Amino acid sequence: MDPASERLAGIAFGRFQVLPDRREVLADGRPIKLGGRAFDVLMALIEAHGAVVSKEVLMARVWPGRIIEENSLAAQIAALRAAFGAERALIRTVSGRGYQFTGEIRILSASPEKAGAGLATAAQASVLPPTNTPKPVSELIGREEELGEILNLVAGNRLVTLTGAGGIGKTTLALALARELRPHFADGVWLAEFSAFADPGLVPATVAAAIGLELGGGEVSTQRVAQALAGKSLLLVLDTCEHVIAAAAAMAEAMLGAGSAPHIIATSREPLRAGGEWVYPVQPLAVPAVDIAAGDDPLRYGAVRLFIERARAAEPHFAPDRRLMVTIAAICRRLDGIPLAIELAAARASALGIEALAARLDDRFRLLTSGRRTAPPRHQALRATLDWSYELLAEPERVLLRRLAVFAGPFSLEAAGVIAASRELAVPDLIEGFWAWSQNRLLWRGAKTPPRATGCSTRRARMRSKGSRKAANATNKRGAMRNFTATFSYVPRPMRRPGQPTNGSQTTFRRWTICVRCSIGPSRRLVTPRSAWR
Numbered sequence: 001m002d003p004a005s006e007r008l009a010g011i012a013f014g015r016f017q018v019l020p021d022r023r024e025v026l027a028d029g030r031p032i033k034l035g036g037r038a039f040d041v042l043m044a045l046i047e048a049h050g051a052v053v054s055k056e057v058l059m060a061r062v063w064p065g066r067i068i069e070e071n072s073l074a075a076q077i078a079a080l081r082a083a084f085g086a087e088r089a090l091i092r093t094v095s096g097r098g099y100q101f102t103g104e105i106r107i108l109s110a111s112p113e114k115a116g117a118g119l120a121t122a123a124q125a126s127v128l129p130p131t132n133t134p135k136p137v138s139e140l141i142g143r144e145e146e147l148g149e150i151l152n153l154v155a156g157n158r159l160v161t162l163t164g165a166g167g168i169g170k171t172t173l174a175l176a177l178a179r180e181l182r183p184h185f186a187d188g189v190w191l192a193e194f195s196a197f198a199d200p201g202l203v204p205a206t207v208a209a210a211i212g213l214e215l216g217g218g219e220v221s222t223q224r225v226a227q228a229l230a231g232k233s234l235l236l237v238l239d240t241c242e243h244v245i246a247a248a249a250a251m252a253e254a255m256l257g258a259g260s261a262p263h264i265i266a267t268s269r270e271p272l273r274a275g276g277e278w279v280y281p282v283q284p285l286a287v288p289a290v291d292i293a294a295g296d297d298p299l300r301y302g303a304v305r306l307f308i309e310r311a312r313a314a315e316p317h318f319a320p321d322r323r324l325m326v327t328i329a330a331i332c333r334r335l336d337g338i339p340l341a342i343e344l345a346a347a348r349a350s351a352l353g354i355e356a357l358a359a360r361l362d363d364r365f366r367l368l369t370s371g372r373r374t375a376p377p378r379h380q381a382l383r384a385t386l387d388w389s390y391e392l393l394a395e396p397e398r399v400l401l402r403r404l405a406v407f408a409g410p411f412s413l414e415a416a417g418v419i420a421a422s423r424e425l426a427v428p429d430l431i432e433g434f435w436a437w438s439q440n441r442l443l444w445r446g447a448k449t450p451p452r453a454t455g456c457s458t459r460r461a462r463m464r465s466k467g468s469r470k471a472a473n474a475t476n477k478r479g480a481m482r483n484f485t486a487t488f489s490y491v492p493r494p495m496r497r498p499g500q501p502t503n504g505s506q507t508t509f510r511r512w513t514i515c516v517r518c519s520i521g522p523s524r525r526l527v528t529p530r531s532a533w534r
Contacts, residue, residue: 011046016084016103018042020043035079037076038079040062042080044061049105053099057098128182129183131188131189132190132191133178134175134191136176136179140176141309142305146173150173151180153280154181159263159277160264160279160280161265161267165269165338167339170282175237178191178235181235185233187233189237190235192206192238193240200244202244204247205220215228226255226257235263235264236262236263238251238264238266238267239266239267249272252264252272252277253274256276285339286300292326298325303342307342308346311346311347311350318350324355335361335364404420
């Protein structure tokens with residue numbers, strides 16, 4: 001039979017069928033009650049092929065030429081979910097953006113001679129292009145704004161790299177983007193993961209295997225893979241590039257140069273520095289301020305919502321009151337809004353309780369362990385995640401990072417030079433280290449002039465613990481104290497004069513001085529002597 005003579009008989013997903021000609025929805029073969037506007041909303045969502053449909057688009061489709069309130073649309077969404085019953089999750093709310101149909105769609109076609117009898121043949125062809133990306137096992141929380149921004153970035157650029165420190169959620173965000181963009185790439189959306197190996201030479205073969213390329217005999221090289229993909233309308237996700245970054249950059253650049261069809265999203269702790277690359281730094285989740293107002297809802301913040309969702313996964317009856325919500329906000333703030341740290345902490349809440357968990361965060365590296373069994377080793381403990389980033393740095397960069405861990409808040413490049421520069425590490429080395437850390441998102445540079453940098457408290461704590469271990473090797477305490485005194489002498493004399501008005505940089509130095517004095521503390525011993533930073 002000529003395929004052109006076939007016509008659409010229906011759309012199926014799970015136990016449901018939609019019959020567009022009859023404007024009817026069947027559940028297990030039986031009609032369900034659904035209003036006309038609810039049916040129009042459903043068809044608009046299905047026709048988006050898994051993409052998010054904004055509220056404005058839906059209202060213009062269902063109520064053309066009319067001005068209506070959003071609650072009218074919400075009522076139709078509620079009617080659809082009620083009709084789906086236990087499968088109400090088929091319609092997903094994407095906060096701040098709109099709605100998404102999540103069902104796996106099959107097309108049912110019928111030949112003209114069978115259409116009258118209502119006998120549909122199961123063409124059952126998937127509407128969506130192929131993919132090897134995993135299905136989501138949990139909702140993406142607190143990233144609605146970032147998702148929209150990156151989608152706009154990908155729309156105009158063929159290589160976008162998501163950068164950020166370990167545990168910030170780069171892979172989760174990249175996979176959400178891949179699912180969102182899947183309908184727009186006819187040759188599919190593909191994930192190539194590099195975390196399982198350390199040999200850069202395996203990058204081309206990993207990409208070829210992920211897409212299912214058949215290259216025949218001979219070496220699987222970067223250029224062969226790029227040429228094979230030149231004419232394909234596909235999206236490739238290169239995940240965890242930082243330890244094979246030169247090979248990943250070469251693969252991305254070769255693909256962009258071979259053809260204009262492929263698009264790439266990469267995740268890395270630093271940019272690939274490949275031609276045509278656009279970089280999107282992934283920030284921590286939003287956390288409430290210390291002085292959160294009484295009327296401010298902590299659930300507005302992504303970090304708090306993530307904590308509560310993960311805590312409920314371990315204890316379904318978890319329902320914190322206002323007092324506990326304030327404590328949860330403080331936990332998220334102390335963990336710097338890092339999603340991995342928050343998930344590990346929430347998993348401990350059912351055993352320890354919220355207040356006990358908050359009290360033990362000073363020992364966070366022993367406390368925040370036992371992540372998902374199937375996760376990579378670096379994501380099963382907070383310490384392992386931070387150490388992965390640290391080990392990728394060159395030794396001078398590690399030294400500088402340990403030295404600057406004494407700053408309790410933002411600091412300038414000038415202040416960093418006073419504290420960290422030495423005979424072994426000149427100012428040019430310091431500038432190079434600043435650049436390397438900002439590329440690895442181990443610190444963030446503010447927008448003020450002159451620029452000031454800061455690092456998260458969790459990472460500072462880890463660097464101090466590394467410094468403390470080196471301090472344990474110092475056998476001459478008096479010599480260590482001499483090093484400490486020499487370091488202090490870098491601070492200009494006027495900054496130590498009591499009662500003198502201070503400017504911003506003097507405040508920074510004084511804050512550093514207080515931090516070091518506290519590190520000596522009542523125990524009257526030096527925790528991070530200068531000799532420990534070498």
